[in-house]
Amino acid sequence: MSDEAVNEETEQNNETEVYETSSRGQTVLHTGRNNLLNKIQQLYSDGFTVCIDVTAVDYLENPKRDLPEEIKPERFELVVSLLSHQKRERIRLRIQVPENDLTVPTLFDIYPGTEALEREVHDLFGIDFDGHPDMTRILMPENWEGHPLRKDYDVGKIPVQFKEAPGS
Amino acid sequence: MADQLMTDDQDEQQNESAERVFRRGDDSAILRLAESEVEAYTPDDDRRMVINMGPQHPSTHGVLRLSLEMEGESVLRSKPIIGYLHTGMEKTGEQLSYLQGPTNVTRMDYSSPLFSELAFSLATETLLEIEIPERATWIRMLMCELNRISSHLLFQATNGMDMGAVGAMIYGWREREEVLRLFEIITGLRMNHNYIRPGGVAADLPHGWRDDVLKVIDKLPDRLDEFDTLLTGQPIWHERLQGVGVINTAECLALGITGPLLRSTGYAWDLRKDMPYLQYDQLEFDVLVGTYGDCFDRFAIRLNEIRESIRIVRQILEKMPQGDYKIQDKKVTPPPRARIDESMEALIHHFKIFTEGFKVPSGEVYASVESPRGELGCYIVSDGGPKPYRMHIRGPSFTNLQVLPHMLQNCLVADAVAVISTVDPIMGEVDR
Numbered sequence: 001m002s003d004e005a006v007n008e009e010t011e012q013n014n015e016t017e018v019y020e021t022s023s024r025g026q027t028v029l030h031t032g033r034n035n036l037l038n039k040i041q042q043l044y045s046d047g048f049t050v051c052i053d054v055t056a057v058d059y060l061e062n063p064k065r066d067l068p069e070e071i072k073p074e075r076f077e078l079v080v081s082l083l084s085h086q087k088r089e090r091i092r093l094r095i096q097v098p099e100n101d102l103t104v105p106t107l108f109d110i111y112p113g114t115e116a117l118e119r120e121v122h123d124l125f126g127i128d129f130d131g132h133p134d135m136t137r138i139l140m141p142e143n144w145e146g147h148p149l150r151k152d153y154d155v156g157k158i159p160v161q162f163k164e165a166p167g168s
Numbered sequence: 169m170a171d172q173l174m175t176d177d178q179d180e181q182q183n184e185s186a187e188r189v190f191r192r193g194d195d196s197a198i199l200r201l202a203e204s205e206v207e208a209y210t211p212d213d214d215r216r217m218v219i220n221m222g223p224q225h226p227s228t229h230g231v232l233r234l235s236l237e238m239e240g241e242s243v244l245r246s247k248p249i250i251g252y253l254h255t256g257m258e259k260t261g262e263q264l265s266y267l268q269g270p271t272n273v274t275r276m277d278y279s280s281p282l283f284s285e286l287a288f289s290l291a292t293e294t295l296l297e298i299e300i301p302e303r304a305t306w307i308r309m310l311m312c313e314l315n316r317i318s319s320h321l322l323f324q325a326t327n328g329m330d331m332g333a334v335g336a337m338i339y340g341w342r343e344r345e346e347v348l349r350l351f352e353i354i355t356g357l358r359m360n361h362n363y364i365r366p367g368g369v370a371a372d373l374p375h376g377w378r379d380d381v382l383k384v385i386d387k388l389p390d391r392l393d394e395f396d397t398l399l400t401g402q403p404i405w406h407e408r409l410q411g412v413g414v415i416n417t418a419e420c421l422a423l424g425i426t427g428p429l430l431r432s433t434g435y436a437w438d439l440r441k442d443m444p445y446l447q448y449d450q451l452e453f454d455v456l457v458g459t460y461g462d463c464f465d466r467f468a469i470r471l472n473e474i475r476e477s478i479r480i481v482r483q484i485l486e487k488m489p490q491g492d493y494k495i496q497d498k499k500v501t502p503p504p505r506a507r508i509d510e511s512m513e514a515l516i517h518h519f520k521i522f523t524e525g526f527k528v529p530s531g532e533v534y535a536s537v538e539s540p541r542g543e544l545g546c547y548i549v550s551d552g553g554p555k556p557y558r559m560h561i562r563g564p565s566f567t568n569l570q571v572l573p574h575m576l577q578n579c580l581v582a583d584a585v586a587v588i589s590t591v592d593p594i595m596g597e598v599d600r
Contacts, residue, residue, distance in 0.1 A: 024294050024533050051424050053534070053545055053562040062551040066531065079547065081534055081562075085421075088443050092534060112189045113424030115198075116570050124258075133192040134200040139251040139599060142203050148256055155263060 019068040028092045030071045036095055037105050040080070044110055048082040048091060051111035054118055055079050056097075056125045060151040067094075075099040076127060080107070097127055106132040124149035186418035189574055197577040199237050199245035206235060215239055223252050227330040227585045230595035234572070234588075236581065243576045243584060248569050253599035261559035265525025266292050266366050269556065273546070274360045276561055277597040280319040282311050283539035284561065284597075285364040287546035290445065290535035292366035295528050295550050298500065301492040304368035305446050310381070310484045311354070311363065312537075313477045317388070318347035319540040320470045320477075323592050324395055327467060330589040331408050336398055343391050346384050353380055367501045368494025378485060385478050395471055409464035413575035413587035416461055423574075424567045427542025428473070429591065432458035432465035439538035450487070453480050466590040473540075500526050525554030541565050541592060563597035 016035040021028045031039050057077045059065060067073055074096040082091050097104055106129040107114045118129045119138040126147040129135060137144060146153055188197065199218070201209055206218055222233035231252035237245040261272050273288045274281040286308060293300060321344040328336020348358040353374060355363040363370045399405045415425075417433040430437055438455040440448040453476045458465025494501050502521050503514035520526075530552040536545035542564030549558040568591055575587045 023531050024297065026533060028532075050421055052426075052536075052543060053547065053560075055547060055560045055562075057532075057549050057558045062557055065549075065551075079532075081545070081547070085437060085442070090534070108192075109190065111424065112422050113567060113570060116566060117424075120566075133196070134198070136202050137251075139254040141251070148259055155259060 017070065019070060021066070021068060023066070023092075026090065026092060028094055030068055030094050030096075033095055033097065033104055036093070037107075037110070039093065040082075040107060040110055043082055043091065047084040047086045048089075050083040050085065051080065051107060051114050051117075052083045052090070053079070053081040054107065054114050054121060056121045056127055056149075058125060058149065058151045067096075071096060076102065076125060078104055078121070078127065102127045103130050104128070105130050108132055123147070126150065185416055186422045189419050189422050197245055197573040199235055199247040199573070201235065201247065203249070211237065213239070216244065221584070223249075228588060229326065229593060232569075232588065232593060232595055232598075234576075234584070236576070236584070238581065241580050241582070243579055243581060246573045246576045246584075248572050250569065250595070250598050253595045255600070257600045258558075258560055261556060263555065265554045266528055266556065267521065267525055269559065270365050271360075271362045273559075273561060274362055275596065276563060276600055277539065277541070277544070277565070277594045278359055279322050279594050280315050280540050281360050282308075282315040282364055283537055283544050284546075285362065286312060287535055287537050287539075287544050287561070288548075288559075289364050289366045290537065291533050291546040291548045292528065294533045294535055295531055295548060296366070296500065297529075298367070298495055298497060300368050300495050302447075302489045303491040304493050304495070306484055306488050307369050307373060307493060308364055309446050309448065309451075310481060310488070311351075311369075313480045313484065314347055314350065314381070314384075316477045316540045317474050317481075318344045318351075320474045321347065323470050323540075324399075324467075327589045327592075328399060330585050331405070333399060333405070336395070339391070339394060339398065343388065346387065350380055350384050353377070365494075367497065368492070370494075372493040381481065381485060385481050388478055389475070392471065392474060400468065400471070406464065408583075408586055409467060409590070410462055411460070412463045412579060412583045413590065414460060414462045415571060415575055419574060420461075420571070423570050425542070425571055427538070427540070427564055427568065428466055428469045429542065429568055429571065431456060432469055433461035434459055439536060439543060445535075445537060451480050451483050463586045463590040466592075470540075470592075527552060527554050528556075536562070539564055541594065541597075542568060561597075561600060563600065565593040565595070565597045566600075569593050569598055 018039055019030040059077060060075055063073055076097040078095040078097055080093040104127060106118060116138060118132055121127050122135055123137040123140050124147055209218060216237060216239050218235060218237050221236055222228040223231040233249040235247045235249060236243050257272055257276060261269060264272055269288050270285040273284040276284050321340050325337045325340025352358050354377060355361040415433060417435045420430045420433055434457050436455045436457050441455050456469050456472050458469055498517050502518050507514040508518055528550045530550050532549040534545055534547045536543050544564055545562035547560040548556045551557040572591060576584055
């Protein structure tokens with residue numbers, strides 16, 4: 001992202017702004033949810049034709065984190081890693097997702113390879129991807145309750161039954 | 169390398185041919201049915217039926233389960249059902265300190281454990297902003313290339329077995345054993361080594377390691393020729409693999425497929441060459457590509473990648489520098505045993521590192537390496553404490569598995585085994 005592009009974006013409203021930061025030398029972009037598809041489409045035309053990873057982070061216990069001042073931190077953050085083969089560059093997008101509205105547009109129409117990755121995020125964090133062709137659990141059983149990678153989902157929450165243990 | 173990347177024209181052409189992976193409806197290759205819906209599902213055509221393959225099936229490499237919609241013997245749509253090996257390793261990763269972390273991630277891809285350790289260590293080191301000693305880097309490369317050899321040998325063994333060439337299994341296992349024995353000498357363990365750790369490696373190479381490595385890699389080329397005799401030139405082998413499970417470059421890129429699967433389509437992309445990490449830019453090796461993107465290409469690429477790895481190992485043997493095998497930063501590395509007897513501070517450091525762990529400045533990074541299956545990445549978020557706030561592994565097998573329905577479409581159920589086998593998924597990494 002060049003500076004001009006950033007300036008262009010700033011003129012529009014808050015949601016569509018794109019902020020570029022650097023984390024240990026790696027390029028990170030921050031933008032609003034509604035602008036996600038837009039921005040990714042633009043990056044796709046810039047040569048970022050491979051979506052390497054989609055994951056999320058639950059910042060429940062760590063609300064303070066390095067974000068540009070303009071971006072309002074929310075509980076969940078969606079992290080999308082893109083790769084450009086031509087430029088041999090990586091770029092990462094971090095998108096804030098508020099707890100009371102866990103929906104993000106799907107990237108399936110740009111990168112169909114995100115189908116499983118988005119299902120994983122849906123399964124483990126409970127974030128819904130709007131427009132995803134098959135928004136079901138992928139790793140946990142279909143009738144599972146809760147989302148294990150959330151910070152309020154305790155380790156050892158499910159009692160493990162040992163055969164022939166005393167008292168069983 | 170650069171000239172092998174697609175030009176814009178080709179890009180456009182390929183994009184059109186990737187259209188099938190974008191399909192959402194009934195014409196998609198993916199059977200998008202929930203488990204609870206399968207029983208109620210009755211296809212319009214009564215010749216069609218949905219059958220289940222796995223998870224207890226010898227050729228599914230562990231616990232992969234496939235739902236196949238069949239018409240006669242052809243597969244129309246399919247869906248991989250995974251999660252049988254899910255043990256919440258990313259959650260576990262949040263409970264373990266950075267020093268303990270490799271113990272956890274090494275159990276993900278159990279046939280190439282050193283790569284997960286490497287990705288985790290690289291991510292941690294980037295967060296810490298430390299440079300590891302040169303010898304440690306070269307030891308890491310040596311171990312990883314040996315691991316690539318053992319992993320691809322495992323593929324040769326299981327692939328042969330899946331295709332009914334039971335002899336190949338014994339051959340592959342025998343050769344892999346030689347490499348594992350070497351691992352046992354160097355790391356103390358045959359699998360799940362916990363050898364590559366943040367700050368360097370766990371121990372220096374043992375006395376006489378050079379001869380031990382040479383013994384193995386001198387033996388291997390002849391043994392690989394046996395695979396050629398046994399499989400590569402054999403008409404039955406060709407019949408079973410050629411033209412089966414074809415995929416093209418555009419589809420691979422759209423699906424985020426990496427590793428030998430992507431290279432089998434004729435697209436030369438290897439992180440070791442294109443975005444070098446460690447010291448891979450100082451080594452000479454070729455990136456192998458296929459032509460047709462079929463099962464045979466994937467088999468041949470893996471067989472020849474073993475030869476390339478042997479070439480790399482030989483260069484590493486020549487260039488291995490002297491020096492420390494781990495960083496001498498007291499905050500990260502436990503002090504040597506001898507120091508503990510004479511220095512109170514060393515004892516305290518040792519105690520602190522093993523009880524509390526070392527603190528990592530807050531931030532988030534992604535580090536990736538080229539594992540035998542493709543791009544293996546590690547995303548770590550640190551909140552400044554001694555444990556990762558979030559640790560995510562981008563497993564190549566997990567993403568690569570998505571290619572299955574597209575490869576299986578319109579192929580015979582007997583070929584499904586060939587397709588699964590040459591995708592070479594490791595379920596430990598898929599399910600994590």
